[in-house]
Amino acid sequence: MKTEEQNKKSSVCNCLNLRRASLAITEIYDHYLAPCHLSVSQFSILKHTRAMEPVSVSELAAEIRLDRTTLVRNLKPLEQQGLIHDIAPSGTRNRQLCLTVEGREKIEQAHVYWQQAQEQIEAQLGQENTETLQALLLKIEVLAP
Template identity: 85%
Template sequence: MKTENQNKKSSVCNCLNLRRASLAITEIYDHYLAPSQLSVSQFSILKHIRAIEPVSVSALAAEIRLDRTTLVRNLKPLEQQGLIHDIAQPGTRNRQLCLTAAGKEKIELAHVYWQQAQERIEAQLGLEDTKILQELLLKIEVLEP
């Protein structure tokens, strides 16, 4: 594996480099979260719901900073698995999402695996570079066109 990594070169395109890095990080988290049967995206959605429940889909999308349509698509499997439910009054348009007991249990289980992924990345990058990465990503996130 080292030889393969040593042969990789950065692109002159920042966008391509960020996409490649994002895929690599997502792969690490998904690998560690696999025993929980959640992807890192699903885990993040559940954690955000738990933090601000009950929450509308629009408010959740804004909090996660994810396109509403993408979020709705990602909510369906979580509802089908019985991890979240809508507590809004029947007939109302504005859904109010909460975790079910199974959803709360799933987060507790998955959090252990998520923490292992965090530790793996910090071990590979080092604590100082991890902090620098987080600062740079925040700067990138707020860039304006």
């Protein structure tokens, strides 16, 4: 009987292979973060906001390397949950985002689950392969014009 890994075949298309891998990794992180009611994307936004606060949407998008409109769409549920708020004076065009107390607590709670996902992936791939993967992904990221 073939294992699931043996049944899956790599595509000749590098883009498709990377998308498939990205979906698989995202699924793992989202599974681990589910008890916190956060996706890995939301967790990343919260962590980057905390590290940079107060931060404008444009600065945050550039740091995370997300399209600004995608980031705005992903910020809405975090703001609705009371995890992020805008401290810019009313009427100003440039939003300044900060975490709320609840947002800080959510990061602390979620970090434990995020770490478990990290450890599971490294256990599956091995430390050497994980380091190789990280190096290759960085090389791929800088390929874009």
